[in-house]
Amino acid sequence: MSSECGKLYVVATPIGNLADISFRAVEILKQVDLIAAEDTRHVKMLLQHYGISNKLISLHQHNEDKASAGLLEKLREGLSIALVSDAGTPLLSDPGMPLVKMVKDAGVDVVPVPGACALIAALSAAGLPVTQFVFEGFSPRTSSARKAFFSERLLCPITWVFYESSHRILASLKDMAEILPLDRQIVIARELTKLHETIVKTSLGEALKLVEDDANMRKGEFVVIVDGAAIDKKEQIITPEQEKILRVLLGECSIKTAVALAVEITGVRKKLLYQAALDMEKAKEA
Incomplete structure (x- = not known):
């Protein structure tokens, strides 16, 4: 050029x-x-x-x-x-x-x-691990899509972040509370660098109560930061959505290929998915 x-x-x-x-x-x-x-x-x-x-x-x-x-x-x-x-x-x-x-x-x-950058500003003051993190953009607009979105990230082991609008923040937290444990640590950062800047780190349950009770906490532009799942929780179970993905893949591929693809799609550990695949195959044979 x-x-x-x-x-x-x-x-x-x-x-x-x-x-x-x-x-x-x-x-x-x-x-x-x-x-x-x-x-x-x-x-x-x-x-x-x-x-x-x-x-x-x-x-x-x-x-x-x-x-x-x-x-x-x-x-x-x-x-x-x-x-x-x-x-x-x-x-x-x-x-x-x-x-x-x-x-x-x-x-x-x-x-x-x-x-x-609102994302980086919020992470810098969050007090959650930031060596690794996943940025998800804005959360989905509908409740069903948000619940699926949160289900897919239930066992994510690293910090994840999304943007939310003032007219959906309460509904978003309610949907999250139906999927994630109420003691999961989250950070709500609103109106960053502005007069009414607020950065709150607390449990999901307390954050939901705070936003429900305080109308000011439903105003402005939001960055929501969610702590990663504990390792032991990640190793014990897979979510229904992840199980569905694995089951569909098993219907089309070998166990080895299905597990490899499921790891790429879900981010769940290979060992956990492989054991789940074996259990599904045994159930089919029974």
């Missing part, structure tokens, strides 16, 4: 406190020819705060495929573009992936400009 092409900068913006933006990010936003934003009205407030008047263009989930092609052409013409989301680091549960993929595939430079 010609060196005359412009560059796409993936720029992290504040998640609440406007001071949480890097000097580099401000300079990049001032210098680029275009700023592609999820919500131009929202980003305009940030730009005005820092005296930035660059041209804004809309890039959201409903137009990003078509808009991405147009932005790639502008990069090929030599223009530089900054990609920003409403808050935090783009692509983490925000639009932008089609654009970044298209630009990378075209051989045009994509430059990260790191900064605020």
